[in-house]
Amino acid sequence: MAPPDELIEEILLRLPPDEPSCLVRASLVCKPWRRIISHRRFRRRLHELHGRPPVLGFLRNSRKAVKDFAATTGSAFSLAVPGDYLALDYRHGRALLLDMVPGWGELVLWDPTTGDQERVPVPEAMWDNTFQGDNPTAAIVCAAAECDHRGCDGLF
Template sequence: MSREEGKTSSSIPPHPRSPVVGPLEDDDLLLEILLRLPPQPSSLPRASAVCRRWRLLISEPGFSHRFRRYHRGNLPIIGFYDRNPPYLSFVPALEGPDRIPFERLSWQYQREQELDFSTFGCRDGLVLVHVKYLEPLKRHVLVWDPITGEQHNPGIPPGFDTGKRFNGAVFRSAGDADHFQVVLVGNGDNQLPVASVYSSETNVWSNLFSTSLPLKYYTDPFPSFIGLSLEPAVLVRNSLHWLLGAGSVGILEFDLERHNLVVIGVPVHVPAGCHFGSNDRFSIIRTEDGGLGFLSLSDFNVQLWKRKTEYDGVASWVMEKIIELDKLLKIPLD
């Protein structure tokens, strides 16, 4: 009986084992691995060259959006744009194999018109282009994606004076790779600082948000708000900041959540006739801890100030450090 049982048991075929699937065989797991590649320009092209399957996964429409969202806030600076009109040339900042040729991302405009181009800044893969015709009142802005070449013309908000100097910024909302917003700041019909927000989702501009400019922020004997410096906006937490210029002194701050426009005084004395934008002696920066900072260059001394908010909600400037450039560079002063 035992022999028969043994014979019977030996004749039973073994149970087939499930094949072992590694992480590179599972598309979902492989996508997660590819998503975590370094955000260098050469990472995805190199991965696409491994095999056809990898290339198909990376080329899916949603992958580039996921890759951008995953690395948001940690993307490398691949270059910058020469802001001098009439052209908008890309200047690469990385070395090979991550170096992108300047002609790949430079502005190409085919229309034969007398136009000048400059940029109000770059953020989240988009460039806010300032387009200037011979007639000042025909100035406007374009939102340009240098990777895809797409252009979007949001127009100009009603009541916004483009005959005077203005500035702006473009950005994407957190986690939204399909839509963007534009903020323009400048003069309104009442000669006061104004701001307006454009949404690509609704395709409309908001109403103008305005603020008064106290007399203490003017350097001209007959004050009127003319405009801002042409330096790009500095994003600090949820607010954009621009230096006032052309006869006024201060920082224009726009809260992106509250849509509140205010003027902040600067921590140093600026003599009359010293206009922001006419030299490099003043600039807004974002400090190491993500706060608002202000740099002032006087002779060979650089002062670094930081904006701090006390427990009672009152904000003030605090001196962080002084850098003596003549000692740092060992420049003889005699």
């Protein structure tokens, strides 16, 4: 018989905060653990218990696509971007990527923790005003009502 989710959550909350790859590995154990770790309540409690999470690294662009993930900690954490995209922004635990598909292209809102993606066609006005140069820009803005932006999941 498996232990209750509440007990598993308490154990997972006590993984070392300076080793964020522990949570990534734990999320791969089984679907119930992944569901617990990716839940808004867990992220809020983790923040309350350990404070602000460490910056693990950043997505480094080459001229036309994400070149690699540059780690900023000694952790073994790594991140593989799901395609040839240009990284535009990263906030609220999500990356905003530009997929240069034929036509207008697509903006991809990607959650690296769950792998979820939301695709939106790039509006024509953005091409006219923003993407003319070599460094296109766009930003993620959370529209969730009463969001504290700590365990923000209002984007999906």
